[in-house]
Amino acid sequence: QSVLTQPPSASGTPGQRVTISCSGSSSNIGTNSVKWYQQLPGTAPKLLIYSDNQRPSGVPDRFSGSKSGTSASLAISGLQSEDEADYYCAAWDDSLSDLYVFGTGTKVTVL
Amino acid sequence: QVQLVQSGAEVRKPGASVKVSCKTFGYTFTSFDVNWVRQAPGQGLEWMGWMSPNSGDTGFAQKFQGRITMTRNTSITTAYMELHSLTSEDTAVYYCARDLKYGDPGGFWGQGSLVTVSS
Numbered sequence: 001q002s003v004l005t006q007p008p009s010a011s012g013t014p015g016q017r018v019t020i021s022c023s024g025s026s027s028n029i030g031t032n033s034v035k036w037y038q039q040l041p042g043t044a045p046k047l048l049i050y051s052d053n054q055r056p057s058g059v060p061d062r063f064s065g066s067k068s069g070t071s072a073s074l075a076i077s078g079l080q081s082e083d084e085a086d087y088y089c090a091a092w093d094d095s096l097s098d099l100y101v102f103g104t105g106t107k108v109t110v111l
Numbered sequence: 112q113v114q115l116v117q118s119g120a121e122v123r124k125p126g127a128s129v130k131v132s133c134k135t136f137g138y139t140f141t142s143f144d145v146n147w148v149r150q151a152p153g154q155g156l157e158w159m160g161w162m163s164p165n166s167g168d169t170g171f172a173q174k175f176q177g178r179i180t181m182t183r184n185t186s187i188t189t190a191y192m193e194l195h196s197l198t199s200e201d202t203a204v205y206y207c208a209r210d211l212k213y214g215d216p217g218g219f220w221g222q223g224s225l226v227t228v229s230s
Contacts, residue, residue, distance in 0.1 A: 044220035105155040
């Protein structure tokens with residue numbers, strides 16, 4: 001059972017803005033930075049956002065991250081068909097059980 | 112460029128062990144931690160643990176404690192993950208991933224290795 005909770009699905013039409021939430025706790029998001037990963041069907045995940053809101057080289061600026069307290073969000077602006085994928089948040093956790101935790105994942109559908 | 116190339120698919124019987132390799136290219140192997148993540152069919156991502164290729168230090172998710180080992184061979188820039196006492200619930204794609212920078216797992220990923228546990 002993941003300790004980071006995401007909505008199971010989100011959708012939008014091309015060009016729209018879609019936002020995905022990620023709810024955690026003081027031991028993970030509240031203390032450590034959030035990462036976001038994109039997983040296209042049948043492929044390995046790809047890092048989209050690190051340090052809450054930083055994009056690795058090559059990630060379009062349509063993707064943006066934010067954090068407030070124990071929650072974080074990923075926004076996709078100007079939604080494109082190739083953005084249809086699963087998205088996962090993640091963070092290091094200071095509790096004793098799991099050192100790094102992933103969110104439950106959100107399937108984004110482009111209508 | 113940075114590449115992580117994993118070993119091929121494996122089939123094991125319940126109770127057996129499996130060892131997955133992750134050969135790295137294009138960077139200094141000892142400079143970035145390697146994490147292992149798995150994904151059961153139709154399920155989400157599950158973090159298994161991390162290893163420092165420099166020191167050999169490791170850290171594991173509690174659910175794998177006692178039946179997982181992570182090692183490396185620096186001379187051939189390869190990381191390994193071995194999982195013991197397999198059950199059908201260990202059927203999954205296993206990924207190795209290199210930190211983007213310290214503390215940021217998953218900057219670069221292997222292609223995944225399917226492990227099937229079946230009698």
